[in-house]
Amino acid sequence: MPSPQEPSVRSVVVPFEAGEPSAPLRRLGHHEVLERWQAVDRSTHAPHLVGVPGADGEDWTAAALVTARPHTAYLKIVDAVGDVPAAVAAVVAHARARELVQVKWEGWTATPEEAAAAGFASLSPPLARSEDAGGPAAGYFRWLDDSVVTEPPYYGQTTHFTCGAVTALVAQAHAGSLPRNALDRRAELTLWRDATNFPACEPVGLGVAVRRAWPSSPVTVHLDTDRPVMLDHHPESEREWRAHLQHMSREDAGRTGVPIDPRRLSATEIRSAIGRREHVLLLLSLAAMQGFDVPHWVLCHGVVPGAVVIDDPWADAAKGDTWIDAHLLPVADPSLDTMANISPDGFGGAVAIGRPAVDRR
Known part of the structure; x- marks a missing residue:
């Protein structure tokens, strides 16, 4: 009406x-x-x-x-x-x-x-x-329902492979842990360099890099498999050393106190995390939204009735897709759950960033 x-x-x-x-x-x-x-x-x-x-x-x-x-x-x-x-x-x-x-x-x-x-x-x-x-x-x-969602800054990734680093930086800027004027290409490439599995960022490596960059921010990695991930598109000859890097990331997680939760985060659990003023970096497939099944990091930062609000650091200009589509983008809960199922083996990955210890109020 x-x-x-x-x-x-x-x-x-x-x-x-x-x-x-x-x-x-x-x-x-x-x-x-x-x-x-x-x-x-x-x-x-x-x-x-x-x-x-x-x-x-x-x-x-x-x-x-x-x-x-x-x-x-x-x-x-x-x-x-x-x-x-x-x-x-x-x-x-x-x-x-x-x-x-x-x-x-x-x-x-x-x-x-x-x-x-x-x-x-x-x-x-x-x-x-x-x-x-x-x-x-x-x-x-x-x-359309008078919802209020605090707007994060929008930053479009400047490379094809820095989506994970960008979502983490935007999350910290939105949380007040990073000045907005510090969100630039140098920060993007610096965090990516610490997190990358060459060239993508896998969940454990990204979580460890976030904890290193912001030691006071609690970080939890959610990954429902213990095998190396996001390697299927590489030639067999190049998977072994990338898998070894992921094992090293798990060792780094143990040393830096980053827990790895073996459960996949559902949209309902993402809603709960946002309600606790956490930010969720979610790995999803672009198959539904863009038509190609590529793992991609987005930031979950707000909720409205029936949908989780995300920021996507990438837009497909060839389709008329712009930063306006990608910014403050509502995705219905069931659709988000479907997108977060990463092919071909159906794993789920996320990094939850909590409030800094000095901001527990």
Whole structure:
């Protein structure tokens, strides 16, 4: 049901198809916006148009291009044309009807004032962006149930292999254990160098590196297997020495007091950890969200009804995926549990970072 501040808006929802825009869309003008909509292949993010029909039922008075990462709990307005407030209100109603928890809005043409008038808050601009990342300089978001989630800084990994280090740094910046202005490429590469299993960061090595960098922060590694992990894509000749490094990481964990819990963290347990003001670095597969089964680290830092809020340090610009998708990203609990099952052998890994000893209150 729309809230008293959101009158019911008639709308038409149709798939967005590459090629010549439909007649109702063309008549709205804004050809530079329509060209940008066609500039990348958004097909894997379920692109669709939410149009507001005019009084004659034929022409539209407004339209918005809407996308979202698969298996998530939000919609993103790429842009709106025509009567923009009406288009945005129609998208919000559309998201509510789908029982989603959030709507985002890329700031290609929208101003902070227009966004605020529609009930959206500004996202803090990214401190860094992934290599070849696209997207506008500004973005906006709105929780549909008035949830409050404290926003961490957004930092896009600057290499293809530093996601683990970035999630740890963002977690510590969000917790107040690292100044935000210290979150830079030098810090990214320094922590990665201490945690890497060449080139990826496996759970035990990452947990040990976090404990070394912040000795006062309690760290627990969750890994439900005692065998080496994340080696399957390497040639057989290169697995042995990487496996040996992982055994060394387990020895380091014993010496530095980092416990290794042999249980996989469920979404329910991640919720409990966040409720204790912990941060969870979660290893998940990108198969559901991006279409390729690659292990990838994300930060779990907030909760809303039905979903865990993550920050993903990587976005796939080739699909129209931007930092606005990756930042404050809600994922429904069952979807998160599925993503955290890492193929081909089905293991789960996470690193939980607690509050520093001086902040136990």
